[in-house]
Amino acid sequence: MSDLRQRIKNLFPPSLWHPLSETRYALLRAAQWPAAMLHPLRGESIARLAALKDKHKGERCFIIGNGPSLKETDISLLKDEYTFGMNRIYLAFPEWGFRTSYLVSVNDLVIEQCARDLAGLEMSKFFSWRTHRYFAPFKLSGSNQPHFLFTTHSGPKFARDACGRLWEGATVTYVCLQLAFHMGFEKAILIGVDHSFTTQGAANKTVVSQGDDPNHFDPSYFGEGFRCQLPDLDASEQAYCMARQAYQDAGGQVVDATIGGKLQVFPKAAYDSLFD
16 A cells, blocks of 8 residues: 555544545446456456356365475475465476466466466466456466456455456455355365464555565565565454355365464364374
8 A cells, every 4th residue: 555545544534544545445336347257268267267167166165375384394295285376486396396286366466576486387367457468478378378357455355256357355366256156166175374464564565575484384485686576464363263164155165274373263173183
């Protein structure tokens, strides 16, 4: 969030700026909608997303966050599981010896700075439609063509069908939960979602990293000079509560098996107990 917008928020009570903010975002969504639904590239994505509907019905998946707790987690147990990785999780692929089943990234700053890396990953991947321009120079096609999602920053909802609009919920983990639901996964298990950050500051504020990254599994994840946004834990908890309810209503479940994680929205499970 810009310093000017933060000052404006500080000057006026939430009862005034909340409606104004939602109106602004509603107008932005309306402006984005035609291209997000009618552009040929997006049309291809919608068709491929539709083909993924209930593909994994009744199965389980692991949604792998990027927290420091991953260094304490035996990732080798996931080699034959369905997995969702996020953002720069690919930094761990060489050490693991395998890739996640899917990769998801929707943050504009991450994609802008890592587009070349992301484009080079030959795997099933999902990015926000807003960021498709960053991949244009790489002329991706065939199996390496990303699925482009119509994600937005406002309008809280849980999308049961990923062909339409998905609310980002201030965390790419929430987008993964919606994609997993769309694909029919009955049980989604979180690991590496530490839900705690050493770096402090206003939610969503853009900062420039001054050195090694203490908030992720790799110190180079958001290393020196990387532009990134500070987390909005309150908004993400609101989103997680919606995901918990959606899975419960469908007869499914979200479980948190993060080692030492601080998130309290989902029932906890001991990671090692999930494997026979």
